[in-house]
Amino acid sequence: MKIILLGAPGAGKGTVAKMLTKLDGSVQISTGDILRGAVQAGTELGKEADGYMKRGDLVPDSLIMGIMEKRLQESDCQQGFLLDGFPRTIPQAEELNQLLAKLGIKLDMVVNIDVPRDVIFDRLCTRRTCENAKCQAIYNVKSNPPQQEGICDKCGSPVVQRADETQEAIAHRLDTYNQKTAPLAGFYEKEGLLKTITGTSSDLVVSGIQKALGK
Ligand code: AMP
DSSP states (O other): OEEEEEOOTTSSHHHHHHHHHHHHOOEEEEHHHHHHHHHHHTOHHHHHHHHHHHHTOOOOHHHHHHHHHHHTTSGGGGGOEEEESOOOSHHHHHHHHHHHHHHTOOOOEEEEEEOOHHHHHHHHHTEEEEOOTTTOOEEETTTBOOSSTTBOTTTOOBEEOOGGGSHHHHHHHHHHIIIIITTHHHHHHHTTOEEEEEOSOHHHHHHHHHHHTTO
């Protein structure tokens, strides 16, 4: 499947993407994960992105488009992909349309995961992430803590609160989402690709997507 997952930070895009990859071998492409990996590795990209990310601002469109142009041409994308956290602005969506046309790729659907703001805020404040860039497993101190406090079940690395998941940075990220990313729902509705699914259960979101795809 070739799907864009839209939704505020904390709406469950990453969880849903991981569940969908198990269905047909499509790959999850998370620009947030790619950028955090680059920051940790100290690459040029990471150095450029770091300040924006810590403040909860979006990194410049040109940096993101460079990443995505390369990533979408890697061989594992042929089976399908789930875009998680990209596009995040109208210019990114417009450039993505051009890129997909150039590569001869047609999207199946754009899914907008719609979750109330208070649920999102609570989820992000209690979210914890494995700091190993290759793992980045997600936990929640209330609903899904690691078996051993502060240690990732999957790889044994420390589980930490992201620098952009302080209350202040979260509030800023949600405002940025409302201003810059929420308008993408209208953009893809006009293209006839949008499917909005309201709900906090990732299982229900996944079954809604399967139903909409006729699977
Ligand atoms: P995420 O893990 O998707 O919440 O992304 C974490 C941070 O990475 C965001 O707050 C942005 O600073 C940056 N980021 C991720 N994806 C994008 C994107 N498509 N455009 C601009 N910035 C992005």
